[in-house]
Amino acid sequence: MTHDLVTALRPLLTAEAAAEAYAAGTEAGDLEQAVWLRLLERLEAEGPPHDPGQWLRRAVRAEVRRTRRTRRLERPYPAEPVDDGRGDPEQLALAAARGQALRAAVRRLPGRCPRLMEALLAPEDLTYREIAGELGISQGSLGPERSRCLGCLRRLLAPEVAAR
Structure with a gap:
């Protein structure tokens, strides 16, 4: 039933959205998506409309009104936000979460591994000689110890x- 309704309404919706999009200052595809969403909500709540064509025309016009109202209320930034060189906030947040997960896992490692891994991950970029001196072990044993800890x-x- 739903598939037949979508198939029957697709050409009408495409034409209505194309006719109204320019005046609304939006893309026809955006209008179409919004109306399809309204139709799905309608089907779930009330079932199919009695006159699908009439309902579709009203839904397109209602979306156009909503789009115009939104455009009137929203104000763009006077200029693009300045990139402070730190990168995209979303990417920064994801990188911070990965760093926290890594450091939490490092704290759960056995023996000297947590101290060794923290030294290797330190922002100071310590040399093997400095790490060996800090941990009180020989520089020659750092490589094998590091391999064991990484394993x-x-x-x-x-x-x-694997869970992700």
Whole structure:
């Protein structure tokens, strides 16, 4: 039933949206999507409209009015927001979340691994000599110790990565 209704209304909606979009200052595709959403909401709440063509025309005009009202109320920035060089806020938030998850996993590592991994992840970019001196171990054992700790970390994070 729904598929037949969508198939029957598609050409009419495409024509109505194309006719009204320019005057509303929006894209015809945006109007179409909004009306399809209204139709789905209508079907869920009340069932199919008695006169689908009439309902569709009214829905397109209602969306045009809503779009105009929204455009009147929303004000654009006078200029584009300044990029302060730190990047996209969403990407920054995701990177911070990944960093927190990594540091939480590092704290759960056994033995000397948490201290070693924290030293390797330090923003100061310490050399192997500095890390060995800080941890009180020989510089030659850092490589094998690091490999062992990374293996533990990989096993610890595997379930979390697989869950995503």
